[in-house]
Amino acid sequence: MVIKKGLTISQGVTVSQIRSIAILSLGALLLLVPAAQAFQNVCPACRTQADPEDVVCRKCLWLLNHCLICGTTNPVSANFCSNCDNALAPSRVLATIAPEVRAKLKLGASPRALLERDLTRLQHLLDVGRGNPEELLFQMGLTLKKMEFAAREAGVWADFLARFPDSPKAEEARKMRADALFRWGFLFYQQGELDAAAERFQQATETDPRNDTAWTWLGRVRLTLADGPGAKAALQQALAINPANRSARSLMGVKPAAQRPPPPPAPEPEPAPVPSPLYSQP
Numbered sequence: 001m002v003i004k005k006g007l008t009i010s011q012g013v014t015v016s017q018i019r020s021i022a023i024l025s026l027g028a029l030l031l032l033v034p035a036a037q038a039f040q041n042v043c044p045a046c047r048t049q050a051d052p053e054d055v056v057c058r059k060c061l062w063l064l065n066h067c068l069i070c071g072t073t074n075p076v077s078a079n080f081c082s083n084c085d086n087a088l089a090p091s092r093v094l095a096t097i098a099p100e101v102r103a104k105l106k107l108g109a110s111p112r113a114l115l116e117r118d119l120t121r122l123q124h125l126l127d128v129g130r131g132n133p134e135e136l137l138f139q140m141g142l143t144l145k146k147m148e149f150a151a152r153e154a155g156v157w158a159d160f161l162a163r164f165p166d167s168p169k170a171e172e173a174r175k176m177r178a179d180a181l182f183r184w185g186f187l188f189y190q191q192g193e194l195d196a197a198a199e200r201f202q203q204a205t206e207t208d209p210r211n212d213t214a215w216t217w218l219g220r221v222r223l224t225l226a227d228g229p230g231a232k233a234a235l236q237q238a239l240a241i242n243p244a245n246r247s248a249r250s251l252m253g254v255k256p257a258a259q260r261p262p263p264p265p266a267p268e269p270e271p272a273p274v275p276s277p278l279y280s281q282p
């Protein structure tokens with residue numbers, strides 16, 4: 001009975017320990033990619049030193065730089081897979097974790113990890129000048145949109161429009177930049193940073209003057225900022241574009257604030273993280 005109970009507990013501890021150790025080691029090693037690169041030429045299985053052009057460990061035959069995405073074996077010195085152009089550092093880390101643990105915890109396979117992977121690959125192709133930069137940059141914008149990185153996404157669309165103003169996708173990019181600026185502004189709005197929000201909403205209307213949602217929100221923020229004439233002008237624009245915009249119509253009847261609200265308080269400085277010990281001291 002006691003033994004049975006002990007077994008159950010130790011099994012539970014083992015699973016959670018494997019999980020936390022696997023996640024911790026993956027996270028820590030990915031954070032330490034520059035440091036990991038210094039050990040790139042050391043076999044993780046037997047610690048034998050390898051030459052930059054080696055593909056397998058000469059002592060234990062470990063695949064030293066095996067791409068886990070496409071299965072290509074790369075020489076030790078490569079940072080990106082010669083076949084699929086994905087970064088190899090995550091594969092080198094994941095290869096040291098047992099495949100069944102990797103599969104069970106979906107390590108490196110979460111939707112977020114897959115988007116991060118795409119982004120790194122697109123940036124790499126742009127950096128080395130391979131592929132069609134117009135298409136790569138467009139894909140990068142779409143990937144950042146999926147990742148909800150509004151600020152970075154807005155920057156990529158601006159870059160796209162500056163580099164490829166005559167692209168057949170320029171109009172689409174302009175609309176997406178306006179949408180990203182709007183979402184970025186909305187994040188500021190939620191944090192009470194109204195001036196920054198108004199600035200992004202205004203940039204959104206400049207990028208896509210037909211975006212009545214951005215005009216409406218510009219009007220809404222200007223009302224709160226006690227800018228009555230500015231709010232009215234923005235809301236009129238919204239209604240000129242879309243007479244059925246009910247938010248703009250109802251905001252037209254709202255009185256502007258008597259005075260600007262005070263700026264939001266500065267965020268509390270975050271306390272230094274306290275490292276939690278993996279193993280408790282006796």
Ligand SMILES: [Zn+2]
Nearest residue numbers: 043046057060
């Ligand atoms: Zn080895």
Ligand SMILES: [Zn+2]
Nearest residue numbers: 067070081084
């Ligand atoms: Zn590959």
